[in-house]
Amino acid sequence: MTTPPRILVAGGGYVGLYTALRLERRLGRGQAEITLVDPENYMVYRPLLPEVASGTLEPRHAVVPLRAALRRTRVVTGRVTSLDHQARSATVLSRAGEQLHLAYDHAVLGFGSMAKLLPVPGLTERGIGFNSVAEAMYLRDHVLRQLEIAAATTDRELRRRALTFVFVGGGYTGVEALAELQDMACHVVDGYRDLHRTEMRWVLVEATDRILASVPKDLADRATDELRRRGIEVRLGTQLKSAENGVLHLSEGPDFAADTLVWITGTKPSRAVSKLGVPTDDKGRIKVAETLAVSGMPGLWAAGDNAAVPDLDRGGLCPPTAQYAVREAKHLADNLIATLNGRRPEPFHYRGQGEFVTLGRHKAVAEVMGVKLHGLPAWLARRTYYVTQIPTLNRKLRILADWTVGMPFGHDVVDLGSREHPHAAFRDAAEAE
Ligand SMILES: Cc1cc2nc3c(=O)[nH]c(=O)nc-3n(C[C@H](O)[C@H](O)[C@H](O)COP(=O)(O)OP(=O)(O)OC[C@H]3O[C@@H](n4cnc5c(N)ncnc54)[C@H](O)[C@@H]3O)c2cc1C
Structure with missing residues (x-):
């Protein structure tokens, strides 16, 4: 045998x-x-x-x-x-x-x-990427925590830097991450008495003259308009030069401080x-x-x-x-x-079928087999596509359940950042003995 x-x-x-x-x-x-x-x-x-x-x-x-x-x-x-x-x-x-x-x-x-990092002073110390579940979870908790800090302080400078969120890289990953988080933050801020949406500053820094290079120009322009309509600063043709001590120096415009710097410029x-x-x-x-x-x-x-x-x-x-x-x-x-089996391998052929870019709840742009969509239809098409594609019935049903519950109730806004220090309460108890 x-x-x-x-x-x-x-x-x-x-x-x-x-x-x-x-x-x-x-x-x-x-x-x-x-x-x-x-x-x-x-x-x-x-x-x-x-x-x-x-x-x-x-x-x-x-x-x-x-x-x-x-x-x-x-x-x-x-x-x-x-x-x-x-x-x-x-x-x-x-x-x-x-x-x-x-x-x-x-x-x-x-x-x-x-x-893929560039030699920008302060980037490694101050920045975070967006490639893993841990980073996505961290950013969610971090943004929620920044809102709490801003609401709790009387220091105007601290409040300003806590409410400044900067994303470098206008590819689909950077745009999606920023758009989803900003959408969530707007929803959350509405629940605070002493914070207002207009106090938040969300900045997208892109080195070239457009965002979303992989989607058709008209869809990218539509996405840019949508982000700007929501008050997001889309800084095209701009580069991050330094992030030392949390003070961001861009290739143009005055320096400013920010406690959130997300670097998504490629891989x-x-x-x-x-x-x-x-x-x-x-x-x-x-x-x-x-x-x-x-x-x-x-x-x-x-x-x-x-x-x-x-x-x-x-x-x-x-x-x-x-x-x-x-x-x-x-x-x-x-x-x-x-x-x-002793047969000849065949060359790989595939032509991309388009792309989806989520811009937050009920908002997206998409190109599916040459058909361009935006707004709710694009957002629904995106969700339908991913739920049918993810392997195992178990995952499909869990995702559908999350989305269904989210329809009437919106984002889940609990900051469980304390799990980053799960031993803290126990150690505290030990110290109190
Ligand atoms: C936030 C985000 C959004 C995206 N959105 C889209 C999208 O909308 N549409 C789209 O088409 N693409 C999207 N992409 C890109 C897409 O996810 C990647 O192109 C895809 O994951 C590539 O698949 P892969 O198998 O090459 O790598 P991955 O899926 O990254 O898998 C690599 C695996 O290798 C493992 N690994 C690493 N080192 C080792 C080691 N030494 N030994 C063993 N295992 C190791 C890793 O743990 C990982 O599981 C997105 C990517 C990101 C980060």
Whole structure:
């Protein structure tokens, strides 16, 4: 009896989850041993993070538990630290802190991306990114806390900096995060006697002459108008030069102080990639052929944000989006199976179907298969799309329940920031003994 091929899936995000799901569906029992490695035991459904930040979605409902979704895959929680592809072995630092050596015949690399920082003084100390559930949850609590600080103080300068929220980067992630949080803050502020919406200052800083470069210009302009109508300062052609001591120095205009600085200017491949000894391009992305096989390394495959996937339909490279990552993952799985069966892998073809950008409750812009939408129809189309796409019935129902409850009741505005220091009350009690 021959032993089944061992397939290692490194990373449990879009690429990892959808590759493993496809392999499970297309390969019979015993036809392959699939192992997936990720530091977390869940996949983050990142397009829903802006709604986690604004409290329209419970954080746990925006993730997919890997073991529940993947019934025939062994899930290892840990971090892939190196590869010895000659020996077909991956080294993993497990959650228990132990080093594991996982043997494989084929490995799929889907480590995703991380925030791309620029050498702006004070940025690392003062800024925060928007790529994880933790960051989305933190920002929500942080904004709510800033409102409490502003309401509680008599110091006008402290009040002003507490109520100043700056987002750098006008791509869809930056716009969505800012728009959702501002929408929530407006809703919350209405409940304060001594705070008013107009006291808040929300600033979007974008280096180029427009926001939302990936959507058609007229939709981007509509989004800009919507943000400005809500009093948000959209500063185009502007760069953040310094954030030292919380004082923001932009390329134009006077300096001002802000306690909130969110940096969302793009991403670069995850740090793990540089340690693997795989071929990369000038931006650190793994070089892959049009079949998604890593160039010159048979048995190794890559897709998603960490790979430079040729875009055969539009030229250049495929954009680093979930929409592409899902299609690449499914195609990669099919090609891997074809290779196992002695067939030729096929080139990857996909043409993007459009994009949704949420701008807060009942507000969005979208382009779906060439049809442009805005306002409520775009917002409803976005929600319908994501709820049908998220894997497992369990998650679909939980998200639907959150949204349904949110319809009449709006944002959930409780700041549970105290969970950042869960031992504090216990230590306090010990001190009081
Ligand atoms: C806030 C936000 C909103 C977005 N909205 C949209 C949208 O509306 N539409 C859209 O199409 N795209 C959107 N995107 C982009 C989309 O989420 C990414 O393109 C997509 O997640 C890429 O999939 P991936 O599998 O390459 O990476 P990811 O989904 O990021 O998965 C990478 C996985 O690798 C794991 N990993 C990292 N290092 C290691 C290691 N050393 N060992 C093992 N595992 C490791 C990580 O834990 C993670 O689970 C958004 C992104 C963000 C951050």
